[in-house]
Amino acid sequence: xxxxxQGLFDRVAKIMELIERMQYKLSDEELEGLMNxxxxxxxxxxxxxxxxxxxxxxxxxxxxxxxxxLRARIAPEQGKKAIIVPFNFxxxxxxxxxKAYPITSEVLSTLGVxxxxxxxxxxxxMAMGLGLPDHICSSNTIELGSMLGSVDFKPQAIVxxxxxxxxxxxxxxxxxxxxxxxxxxxLQKPPDDSERGMEAYIKYTNTLISELEEFIGEELSxxxxxxxxxxxxRCTELYYELWDLHKARPSPVPNIFSLYIYAIRFSIWGTDExxxxxxxxxxxxxxxxxxxxxxxKEERARTLWVYTSYYFxxxxxxxxxxxSGYSHxxxxxxxxxxxxxxxxxMDTMVEGLATAAWNMPMTRQVGGExxxxxxxxxxxxxxxxxxxxxAIYCGHHSCKQTWSVVSILRKELMDRLGVPxxxxxxxxxxxxxxxxxVIQHEIExxxxxVVSSKKKTKRKLRKRRQNNNQQQGE
Amino acid sequence: xxxxxxxxxxxxxxxxxxxxxxxxGGRVIGYACIATPVEIVEAAGxxxxxxxxxxxxxxxxxxxxLSRFNCSFCRSVLQLGLDxxxxxxxxxxxxxxxxxxxxxxxxxxxxxxSEFFHYVRVPxxxxxxxxxxxxxxxxxxxEALQKHFDVAISEDDLWSAIRQQxxxxxxxxxxTEMRERDEPAFTGTEVMAAFLLGTAMMSTDFEKVLxxxxxxxxxxxxxxxxxxxxxxxxxxxxxxxxxMIESQGGHISxxxxxxxxxxxxxxxxxxxxxxxxxxxxxxLENLPCPRMFVEFPYRRDxxxxxxxxxxxxxxxxxxxxxCDVHGVDNVQLRLALEKRGIPxxxxxxxxxxxxxxxxxxxxxxxxxxxxxx
Numbered sequence: 139x140x141x142x143x144q145g146l147f148d149r150v151a152k153i154m155e156l157i158e159r160m161q162y163k164l165s166d167e168e169l170e171g172l173m174n175x176x177x178x179x180x181x182x183x184x185x186x187x188x189x190x191x192x193x194x195x196x197x198x199x200x201x202x203x204x205x206x207x208l209r210a211r212i213a214p215e216q217g218k219k220a221i222i223v224p225f226n227f228x229x230x231x232x233x234x235x236x237k238a239y240p241i242t243s244e245v246l247s248t249l250g251v252x253x254x255x256x257x258x259x260x261x262x263x264m265a266m267g268l269g270l271p272d273h274i275c276s277s278n279t280i281e282l283g284s285m286l287g288s289v290d291f292k293p294q295a296i297v298x299x300x301x302x303x304x305x306x307x308x309x310x311x312x313x314x315x316x317x318x319x320x321x322x323x324x325l326q327k328p329p330d331d332s333e334r335g336m337e338a339y340i341k342y343t344n345t346l347i348s349e350l351e352e353f354i355g356e357e358l359s360x361x362x363x364x365x366x367x368x369x370x371x372r373c374t375e376l377y378y379e380l381w382d383l384h385k386a387r388p389s390p391v392p393n394i395f396s397l398y399i400y401a402i403r404f405s406i407w408g409t410d411e412x413x414x415x416x417x418x419x420x421x422x423x424x425x426x427x428x429x430x431x432x433x434x435k436e437e438r439a440r441t442l443w444v445y446t447s448y449y450f451x452x453x454x455x456x457x458x459x460x461x462s463g464y465s466h467x468x469x470x471x472x473x474x475x476x477x478x479x480x481x482x483x484m485d486t487m488v489e490g491l492a493t494a495a496w497n498m499p500m501t502r503q504v505g506g507e508x509x510x511x512x513x514x515x516x517x518x519x520x521x522x523x524x525x526x527x528x529a530i531y532c533g534h535h536s537c538k539q540t541w542s543v544v545s546i547l548r549k550e551l552m553d554r555l556g557v558p559x560x561x562x563x564x565x566x567x568x569x570x571x572x573x574x575x576v577i578q579h580e581i582e583x584x585x586x587x588v589v590s591s592k593k594k595t596k597r598k599l600r601k602r603r604q605n606n607n608q609q610q611g612e
Numbered sequence: 613x614x615x616x617x618x619x620x621x622x623x624x625x626x627x628x629x630x631x632x633x634x635x636x637g638g639r640v641i642g643y644a645c646i647a648t649p650v651e652i653v654e655a656a657g658x659x660x661x662x663x664x665x666x667x668x669x670x671x672x673x674x675x676x677x678l679s680r681f682n683c684s685f686c687r688s689v690l691q692l693g694l695d696x697x698x699x700x701x702x703x704x705x706x707x708x709x710x711x712x713x714x715x716x717x718x719x720x721x722x723x724x725x726s727e728f729f730h731y732v733r734v735p736x737x738x739x740x741x742x743x744x745x746x747x748x749x750x751x752x753x754x755e756a757l758q759k760h761f762d763v764a765i766s767e768d769d770l771w772s773a774i775r776q777q778x779x780x781x782x783x784x785x786x787x788t789e790m791r792e793r794d795e796p797a798f799t800g801t802e803v804m805a806a807f808l809l810g811t812a813m814m815s816t817d818f819e820k821v822l823x824x825x826x827x828x829x830x831x832x833x834x835x836x837x838x839x840x841x842x843x844x845x846x847x848x849x850x851x852x853x854x855x856m857i858e859s860q861g862g863h864i865s866x867x868x869x870x871x872x873x874x875x876x877x878x879x880x881x882x883x884x885x886x887x888x889x890x891x892x893x894x895x896l897e898n899l900p901c902p903r904m905f906v907e908f909p910y911r912r913d914x915x916x917x918x919x920x921x922x923x924x925x926x927x928x929x930x931x932x933x934x935c936d937v938h939g940v941d942n943v944q945l946r947l948a949l950e951k952r953g954i955p956x957x958x959x960x961x962x963x964x965x966x967x968x969x970x971x972x973x974x975x976x977x978x979x980x981x982x983x984x985x
Contacts, residue, residue, distance in 0.1 A: 270943050302708075306940070326742070342741060510722075546718070
């Protein structure tokens with residue numbers, strides 16, 4: 139096989155083998171030695187995980203993710219069906235089957251961008267080579283492009299929860315299903331916030347279960363599902379602990395944890411590894427809270443990213459922001475607000491799965507009856523709860539649904555909370571479109587000219603009011 | 613009405629018929645997508661008007677709301693919604709045709725809410741459950757229409773509208789058959805103009821226009837054709853665009869456009885039953901639109917059968933920049949057609965961009981030279 143025909147999954151899995159062998163505690167010298175084995179792009183991106191202030195926790199997280207990848211690789215040998223799912227599908231659904239294993243395309247694309255030399259560009263180009271338009275979404279096209287154009291791990295089916303939430307992802311899933319000649323199972327979201335909409339969604343969920351049972355050749359076991367969802371419930375508790383920790387000023391939650399939370403949600407939610415990683419994150423944040431540890435001199439701005447972040451340069455986004463005093467309070471992909479599942483019967487658990495799918499990011503917001511209403515409500519709620527000073531929209535060019543209504547979100551945020559929204563433009567997974575230096579510059583200008591001056595105006599107003607009160611008192 | 617009048621009247625937002633209909637007190641309900649059963653509007657005694665932009669390429673008001681990453685057709689329609697062009701509408705029906713069109717409706721309603729606005733939710737997959745959901749949704753729409761306008765829609769009214777539309781569909785099919793002849797009776801441009809006019813008139817009156825056109829053109833023969841084409845792809849109500857293709861010697865003998873034959877092909881109501889269930893089944897089961905996410909084989913087979921029936925020499929697949937559903941579907945279609953030896957030209961364009969016409973013309977000329985033999 140020619141080297142440039144190697145698929146993304148196989149290459150990522152090789153990097154994951156290294157992580158699997160890594161010790162839980164690494165000194166700076168050991169880390170330096172290890173990183174020297176990696177090519178420049180991989181070394182640069184992966185370095186973001188190993189900042190000394192959260193290195194140990196990152197290693198626990200990375201080992202959990204590498205374990206997920208490596209188990210997917212051997213799944214077919216073990217008689218398990220490897221099923222591609224999108225990020226907006228609750229993976230615990232597939233973990234509930236003993237003979238199936240979920241692989242999330244967006245997580246794989248992101249891992250490819252982070253861990254591979256040349257990032258994911260080769261695979262994007264393979265998809266473009268088929269004539270696919272350049273305005274489709276790199277988040278899943280990078281991984282799916284690898285499946286279409288290289289010698290790579292081949293899944294046995296696709297489950298798509300994109301219809302109703304995202305046209306472009308739904309189309310790519312359909313395309314890949316036909317091109318690779320593998321079955322596609324759909325969970326469509328009615329754009330209907332009423333009880334009738336939820337009833338229909340539960341019906342669709344039940345149909346999907348039946349279809350998957352037939353395909354996998356296994357009836358969904360009540361005991362196994364209860365065990366998986368019990369673990370998912372523990373993940374939910376830990377999610378809200380992290381949510382509460384985010385509220386403190388300065389934020390004790392490292393910026394990159396925003397990403398860890400949803401990486402876990404999209405891949406291993408409902409597993410022991412997810413619980414271990416989330417517990418480690420909570421522990422670290424509690425320690426930081428107690429020690430009032432913050433990597434910059436002061437927390438200059440608390441930013442809420444309203445949809446995705448950028449994933450092609452972690453050190454220069456998450457870590458740079460933190461070191462500049464800009465807290466990343468999470469992004470739109472963290473807004474899945476999980477609810478504890480009632481484990482008392484199969485029916486309640488299936489309903490819990492449907493509710494989880496309904497509340498997955500994107501489905502919950504732009505898959506709603508209105509594309510802007512729930513999105514706005516979630517962002518306003520989060521900005522208020524987490525004391526955000528400002529919001530940032532990454533402007534991933536493929537997100538036509540959010541681009542369609544971001545003007546409404548911006549107006550509502552300003553009208554209701556006085557929180558300004560910075561609208562950026564770029565591709566979240568491809569570094570060529572908007573370089574990270576431009577993104578950094580825009581964030582700095584926004585904080586310096588809009589957020590800080592807004593704070594100063596508030597302070598001046600407060601001072602003036604105090605002076606007036608004093609004068610009146612005299 | 614003669615063909616010249618059809619061409620003239622189809623090229624304006626409000627044709628003379630519509631103006632008179634409005635001045636006589638008639639009500640007009642706007643809708644955007646071929647998944648909307650217009651029979652319900654007609655059963656309520658109102659005129660269903662398909663939203664269009666007719667090549668309007670001004671989007672400066674719309675661009676303050678939608679983004680440059682949204683398709684320019686939707687931005688053009690939004691522009692007309694916000695600049696007052698569509699103020700003659702008495703109500704608006706949204707359907708979830710695609711993410712761009714949803715955004716278009718949402719911004720329109722956010723900035724300039726219609727007095728009557730209803731959202732018809734069309735499933736993306738055809739199953740028994742989704743058919744039941746859609747049936748109930750049509751019922752809810754009908755109730756909302758009746759309540760707001762204080763009108764009654766009986767089952768008989770609905771059946772009468774369904775049968776009327778069945779007659780229209782049969783006659784539109786006849787027109788397309790005449791276009792497909794070895795020596796066609798219509799150009800593709802003329803047929804598109806007739807289709808467009810039909811979505812801005814009451815069907816009882818449009819039926820008379822169709823009868824007249826069929827009669828006038830029964831023995832008409834178009835010769836000197838360089839190549840026969842099928843035109844397929846995204847929302848294309850730009851008659852000039854078709855005219856440009858045909859001016860190069862191509863004859864659009866068949867189409868797979870949502871302003872064209874995709875809007876009626878295969879739709880035929882049964883004789884009886886719950887009219888809402890009949891409408892839901894007829895529209896959802898015959899929706900060859902790429903916003904249906906598991907039905908590519910149906911769309912592919914429909915296109916191949918059109919190519920064979922109309923004996924076309926090649927296919928032009930067009931999509932507006934940033935149109936995801938057609939952008940991806942056109943690639944699948946191209947691969948499937950080329951596998952069968954059918955030449956394909958894929959065009960990505962900006963909606964209504966006259967500056968783009970020269971580039972398109974060159975590509976069409978080259979394609980025609982390639983396939984004309």
